[in-house]
Amino acid sequence: MIHNMEFETLPREALEAIQLRRLRATVERVNATVPFYREKFRQAGIVPADIKSLKDLQRLPFTTKADLRDNYPFGMFAVPMDNVVRIHASSGTTGKPTVVGYTARDIEMWAELMARSLAAGGASRGDIIHNAYGYGLFTGGLGVHYGAERLGASVIPISGGNTKRQVMIMKDFGPTILTCTPSYALHLAEVATEMGIDFKDLRFKSGVFGAEPWSEGMREEIERKLHLTAVDIYGLSEVIGPGVSIECIEAKKGLHIFEDHFIAEVINPETEEVLPYGETGELVFTSITKEAFPIIRYRTRDITSLNPEPCVCGRTLMRMNRVSGRTDDMLIIRGVNVFPSQIESVLMEIEGVEPHYQLVVDRVDNLDILSVMVEVGEGTFSDEVRVLQDLEKKITKNIKEYLGVSVKVKLVEPKTIARSEGKAQRVIDNRKL
Ligand code: DLL
Numbered sequence: 001m002i003h004n005m006e007f008e009t010l011p012r013e014a015l016e017a018i019q020l021r022r023l024r025a026t027v028e029r030v031n032a033t034v035p036f037y038r039e040k041f042r043q044a045g046i047v048p049a050d051i052k053s054l055k056d057l058q059r060l061p062f063t064t065k066a067d068l069r070d071n072y073p074f075g076m077f078a079v080p081m082d083n084v085v086r087i088h089a090s091s092g093t094t095g096k097p098t099v100v101g102y103t104a105r106d107i108e109m110w111a112e113l114m115a116r117s118l119a120a121g122g123a124s125r126g127d128i129i130h131n132a133y134g135y136g137l138f139t140g141g142l143g144v145h146y147g148a149e150r151l152g153a154s155v156i157p158i159s160g161g162n163t164k165r166q167v168m169i170m171k172d173f174g175p176t177i178l179t180c181t182p183s184y185a186l187h188l189a190e191v192a193t194e195m196g197i198d199f200k201d202l203r204f205k206s207g208v209f210g211a212e213p214w215s216e217g218m219r220e221e222i223e224r225k226l227h228l229t230a231v232d233i234y235g236l237s238e239v240i241g242p243g244v245s246i247e248c249i250e251a252k253k254g255l256h257i258f259e260d261h262f263i264a265e266v267i268n269p270e271t272e273e274v275l276p277y278g279e280t281g282e283l284v285f286t287s288i289t290k291e292a293f294p295i296i297r298y299r300t301r302d303i304t305s306l307n308p309e310p311c312v313c314g315r316t317l318m319r320m321n322r323v324s325g326r327t328d329d330m331l332i333i334r335g336v337n338v339f340p341s342q343i344e345s346v347l348m349e350i351e352g353v354e355p356h357y358q359l360v361v362d363r364v365d366n367l368d369i370l371s372v373m374v375e376v377g378e379g380t381f382s383d384e385v386r387v388l389q390d391l392e393k394k395i396t397k398n399i400k401e402y403l404g405v406s407v408k409v410k411l412v413e414p415k416t417i418a419r420s421e422g423k424a425q426r427v428i429d430n431r432k433l
Helices: 012-033 035-044 054-059 065-070 104-120 139-151 163-173 182-194 216-226 340-348 385-403
Strands: 086-090 098-102 128-131 154-156 177-180 206-210 229-236 241-247 255-257 262-267 281-287 298-304 331-333 336-338 353-364 367-376 408-412 427-429
Touching: 012 035, 012 054, 012 281, 054 262, 065 098, 086 139, 098 104, 104 139, 104 241, 128 139, 128 163, 139 154, 139 241, 163 182, 177 182, 182 206, 182 216, 206 216, 216 229, 216 340, 216 353, 229 255, 229 298, 331 367, 336 340, 340 353, 340 367, 340 385, 367 385, 385 408
Parallel strands: 128 154, 128 177, 177 206, 206 229, 353 427, 367 408
Antiparallel strands: 086 098, 229 241, 241 255, 262 281, 281 298, 331 336, 353 367
């Protein structure tokens, strides 16, 4: 269902007029209130009045994660702390977290976008939302929570972890919508099975899964094991949190970007040139309505492409394709670029393999060696050694064939790869140690 009929179905021209007006106001405001942007604009020789068309966005400098670190914790805020009602932070793998702030109006806007997202994912008033995204500094839990309330649905603020208890509550409360990371969804299914509970007997209709990359094959696996329709939700703390874009349940083909609040571009990460629709590169976002933490041309490091074609659902909002990985996740194995999600796609095609895997990267004599640890099903594991050896060979061969890279495949026993309650750790990189 379309939550905001007016803004989600605007004709392009009307949408662009709104974008330009909001972009100009944002640039004006950050120039006046955030020393970092004022200085960046000065260095680029740009004044806010130079932004006369949407194309002029390309004249503005990019903002990077390093810029946010340099201004840690509150240096990028565009309002006095008196007006900040919420703070979130994203942990990241190294160093200090990235800190973001929200005014009361930002929270309102975010709740509206999350209500739109949940509606696109099949939720409405009367639904019970089992929200297993983590509550805390992470934006997932509270983001979904406010959206669910805005929609008028009932929300179970279960957060992540304590999985057995989650399953009991699912059985007793009869939630109809599941929200969590795709990896945790699979873990929930696994624990339910151990407890003798079949998702077939639960009431779930759909799940809104995101916060980490996942493949089409993983979607099929989740839909089969959890007996629900799985949609992809995308977002990042720096832009707002979850609710930047979402698949519609009607098409499940690309994520509609809430363009009345965020302008998306895709660039070549090396040359920084803006790429035409359809071409794959790094996603860049500019927020055009946020008050406390506006962001100009933020380089997300996420890799995708944009699709402006109309969608069957009736939304006119442009779609981005599923994020296949991050520029900083890319492994270069003997000269070949590989993303963990590509390995996942190959694994998911193979019979007998479970959706639990981990990639280990080592550097030996200046060469990156990639080991793929993957779990096999109980049935397969009890088979003869020869069967396992054949499976191992098959995986190695398929990865070589599809991705052009030689890897070491190691089959491991069921349930030996650590399960995640939030974002799964798919890569163990021993090169930095
Ligand atoms: O993960 C916000 C979120 C919460 C999104 C709940 C969806 C659901 P961060 O912790 O700041 O925010 O991490 C943002 O996670 O730049 C992507 O690399 C990755 N990511 C988020 N959603 C997806 C997705 C939240 N659907 C970073 N597919 C982003 C692939 C995703 N990657």
